[in-house]
Amino acid sequence: MRTVAVVGGGLIGTSIGMDLHACGVRVHVIDRDPVTQAVAAERCRGYEGAPPEPADLAVIAVPPGAVAPVLREWQSRGLARCYTDVASAKESVHRAATAAGCALDAFVGGHPMAGSERPGPYAARAGLFTGRPWVLTPDRHTGTAALSAALALVEACGARLVVMGRAEHDRAVATTSHAPHVVASALASAVGAAPQEVVELCGAGIRDATRIAAGETGLWSDILGSNASAVAAALEPLITELTDALVQLRAVAGAPPGTPPRALAGLLDRGGEGRARIMTAQPAAAPAPPPVAVPSYA
Amino acid sequence: MRTVAVVGGGLIGTSIGMDLHACGVRVHVIDRDPVTQAVAAERCRGYEGAPPEPADLAVIAVPPGAVAPVLREWQSRGLARCYTDVASAKESVHRAATAAGCALDAFVGGHPMAGSERPGPYAARAGLFTGRPWVLTPDRHTGTAALSAALALVEACGARLVVMGRAEHDRAVATTSHAPHVVASALASAVGAAPQEVVELCGAGIRDATRIAAGETGLWSDILGSNASAVAAALEPLITELTDALVQLRAVAGAPPGTPPRALAGLLDRGGEGRARIMTAQPAAAPAPPPVAVPSYA
Known part of the structure; x- marks a missing residue:
C-alpha cells in the first residue's frame, strides 16, 4: 500500500493519516472545508486533494449518513481502487450505498473503535488505534483486493482486527x-x-x-x-x-x-x-498527550 | 481541636484521620472489625480504640443506615463532646437519630463530597477532601460547640464549606x-x-x-x-x-x-x-497517587 486518500479530515481521518504516514504511505487528504483539509494534511504530513493517479485505498472518514453519497461520488471520479469507511453504524451505510449504486465489491465496511470527545484534526494523534479493536464487515460480495487493502490499513494503524456481521x-x-x-x-x-x-x-x-x-x-x-x-x-x-x-x-x-x-x-x-x-476488555492505548494548541484565526 | 475520635475506619474515616494527624490532632480510630481498626489507626498514625477522656469531636464515618445507632451508642458512652457524620443522606439520618433519642444539640450532620470506587483504609489518602465541597446541615437545634467543631474539621481537611438544609x-x-x-x-x-x-x-x-x-x-x-x-x-x-x-x-x-x-x-x-x-464545578483535588499495596492475609 503506497498511496491512501483520506476523505474527511476530522479526528478519525487525520489520526489514520498520521499512522499511515508513519508507515511510509503517501497520504492525500480531502475535506469539503478548505481549512480542515489544510490542517489535516499538515498534521499527517500529507498532500491536499486527490492524487493524480487512483490511490490504493480511499478511507471515507465522514459521519455515517454521509458515507454513501461521498463513496458514490468518489467512486465515479475514480479516486481509488478500493474503499473503506469508519462509520459506527454498518447496516444503514450498506443499505444506503446499495441504494446509491456504489460498487460494493470494491468496498469493505470498517469501524475503528477509538475516539475522543474532542472533534477535528487538532484532536487527532498517531497511535490512537494501537491495540484497539477495528471491526471489518466484509460479506460474500466483497472483493479480495478491497479486503486486503482494509487489512493493510488495520495493520498500519496497529489495531486489533475483529470481523463481524453488520447487524451483529x-x-x-x-x-x-x-x-x-x-x-x-x-x-x-x-x-x-x-x-x-x-x-x-x-x-x-x-x-x-x-x-x-x-x-x-x-x-x-x-x-x-x-x-x-x-x-x-x-x-x-x-x-x-x-x-x-x-x-x-x-x-x-x-x-x-x-x-x-x-x-x-x-x-x-x-x-x-x-x-x-x-475492565477485562483489551486496554486502550496509552493516555492521550495534551492536545495540540489550536491557533486563533481571529 | 486536640483529640478526635473517628468511628469507622473505611475510606472516608481513614482519609479524615490522615488529614487531622497532619494538622497535629491526636486521632483515635474505632472500628468493629479489629483488622480494619488496626490498619486505619496505623495509616493515620493514630491510636486504636476510644480515648481515656472524651474527645473534642467524634466523626461517625459509617454507612447512613448505621449512623443513628452508632451515634446513640457512643453518646451514651461519652466518647466525645461533639459529633458529626459523613453520610450522603441527611434527612433519614436525622429522622433515625431523633427516633433513637440522640442528643442532637451535640451533633451536626456532614457530608464531605469526595470518595473513590475503592473502599477501605488502604484506599484512603491525605488530601482527599482538598478543595472539595463539604456540606454541613446545622439547624436551629444545633449547639454552637458542635458547629464549631465541625467547622474546624472541614478546615483541617482543606475542604470548601457548604451549608445546606437536609432536604436540599x-x-x-x-x-x-x-x-x-x-x-x-x-x-x-x-x-x-x-x-x-x-x-x-x-x-x-x-x-x-x-x-x-x-x-x-x-x-x-x-x-x-x-x-x-x-x-x-x-x-x-x-x-x-x-x-x-x-x-x-x-x-x-x-x-x-x-x-x-x-x-x-x-x-x-x-x-x-x-x-x-x-465542568465548571470546583475542580477535584490532584489525581490520586497509586493505591497502597494491600498485604495478603492468606
Missing part, C-alpha cells in the same frame, strides 16, 4: 457505545437543568459518567439516527431496569420506620459484575 | 451522585449480560460511564435506601427523557429511506450544555 456489529456498539451516549446525555442534561448550588456539588463520579456527553451534536445525531433500530433495542431494557429501580426505591421510601434502608442490591451486584467484565 | 442536600446529591450511580449500574449490568465479543469492543467511553458502578453493593444499597425518596424523584425524569429518546429512535428507524438519519439533537444539545456546566 450494530447491536454490539448500540450496547457498548450508542445507548450509553444517550444515557450520559440524559444525566448531563438533568444536572445542567439544576440550580447552581447543585452543580457545585458535582464530583469525579458525575464527571466521568457524563464525559461522552461532550461529543458533537451533529455527529452523534447522525450516528444515533443511523443505528436507530439497534439503539432503541438497547435502550428499552435499560429503561425497564431503571423503572424497576424506581419502583423499588418508592417501596423503600414508603416502608415503615425501622426497616433497614437497603435498596437495589440485585442491580448493584449485577452492575459490579458488569463493570468487572468491562 | 438530599435532592442535590440524588441528582449529582445517587441517580447517576443507579444509571451506571444499569449500563454496566447490560454490558455484563452481553456476549464476550460485545464486551471486547468496550472502549474508554463505557469505562468512564460505568466507573462508579464498581462501588460496594452493601454501602451503596444503604446509601440509595437512605435517600430513596429523593433518588426516585431524580430517576423519574431521567426515565421520561430516555423513553422520549426511545420513541424518537423508533420513529427514525421506521422513517422512509432517504430521510436524513438524524436523531435526538435536542437531548444531545442539552447534554452538551449540562456537561459544560458540570
Whole structure:
C-alpha cells in the first residue's frame, strides 16, 4: 500500500493519516472545508486533494449518513481502487450505498473503535488505534483486493482486527457505545437543568459518567439516527431496569420506620459484575498527550 | 481541636484521620472489625480504640443506615463532646437519630463530597477532601460547640464549606451522585449480560460511564435506601427523557429511506450544555497517587 486518500479530515481521518504516514504511505487528504483539509494534511504530513493517479485505498472518514453519497461520488471520479469507511453504524451505510449504486465489491465496511470527545484534526494523534479493536464487515460480495487493502490499513494503524456481521456489529456498539451516549446525555442534561448550588456539588463520579456527553451534536445525531433500530433495542431494557429501580426505591421510601434502608442490591451486584467484565476488555492505548494548541484565526 | 475520635475506619474515616494527624490532632480510630481498626489507626498514625477522656469531636464515618445507632451508642458512652457524620443522606439520618433519642444539640450532620470506587483504609489518602465541597446541615437545634467543631474539621481537611438544609442536600446529591450511580449500574449490568465479543469492543467511553458502578453493593444499597425518596424523584425524569429518546429512535428507524438519519439533537444539545456546566464545578483535588499495596492475609 503506497498511496491512501483520506476523505474527511476530522479526528478519525487525520489520526489514520498520521499512522499511515508513519508507515511510509503517501497520504492525500480531502475535506469539503478548505481549512480542515489544510490542517489535516499538515498534521499527517500529507498532500491536499486527490492524487493524480487512483490511490490504493480511499478511507471515507465522514459521519455515517454521509458515507454513501461521498463513496458514490468518489467512486465515479475514480479516486481509488478500493474503499473503506469508519462509520459506527454498518447496516444503514450498506443499505444506503446499495441504494446509491456504489460498487460494493470494491468496498469493505470498517469501524475503528477509538475516539475522543474532542472533534477535528487538532484532536487527532498517531497511535490512537494501537491495540484497539477495528471491526471489518466484509460479506460474500466483497472483493479480495478491497479486503486486503482494509487489512493493510488495520495493520498500519496497529489495531486489533475483529470481523463481524453488520447487524451483529450494530447491536454490539448500540450496547457498548450508542445507548450509553444517550444515557450520559440524559444525566448531563438533568444536572445542567439544576440550580447552581447543585452543580457545585458535582464530583469525579458525575464527571466521568457524563464525559461522552461532550461529543458533537451533529455527529452523534447522525450516528444515533443511523443505528436507530439497534439503539432503541438497547435502550428499552435499560429503561425497564431503571423503572424497576424506581419502583423499588418508592417501596423503600414508603416502608415503615425501622426497616433497614437497603435498596437495589440485585442491580448493584449485577452492575459490579458488569463493570468487572468491562475492565477485562483489551486496554486502550496509552493516555492521550495534551492536545495540540489550536491557533486563533481571529 | 486536640483529640478526635473517628468511628469507622473505611475510606472516608481513614482519609479524615490522615488529614487531622497532619494538622497535629491526636486521632483515635474505632472500628468493629479489629483488622480494619488496626490498619486505619496505623495509616493515620493514630491510636486504636476510644480515648481515656472524651474527645473534642467524634466523626461517625459509617454507612447512613448505621449512623443513628452508632451515634446513640457512643453518646451514651461519652466518647466525645461533639459529633458529626459523613453520610450522603441527611434527612433519614436525622429522622433515625431523633427516633433513637440522640442528643442532637451535640451533633451536626456532614457530608464531605469526595470518595473513590475503592473502599477501605488502604484506599484512603491525605488530601482527599482538598478543595472539595463539604456540606454541613446545622439547624436551629444545633449547639454552637458542635458547629464549631465541625467547622474546624472541614478546615483541617482543606475542604470548601457548604451549608445546606437536609432536604436540599438530599435532592442535590440524588441528582449529582445517587441517580447517576443507579444509571451506571444499569449500563454496566447490560454490558455484563452481553456476549464476550460485545464486551471486547468496550472502549474508554463505557469505562468512564460505568466507573462508579464498581462501588460496594452493601454501602451503596444503604446509601440509595437512605435517600430513596429523593433518588426516585431524580430517576423519574431521567426515565421520561430516555423513553422520549426511545420513541424518537423508533420513529427514525421506521422513517422512509432517504430521510436524513438524524436523531435526538435536542437531548444531545442539552447534554452538551449540562456537561459544560458540570465542568465548571470546583475542580477535584490532584489525581490520586497509586493505591497502597494491600498485604495478603492468606
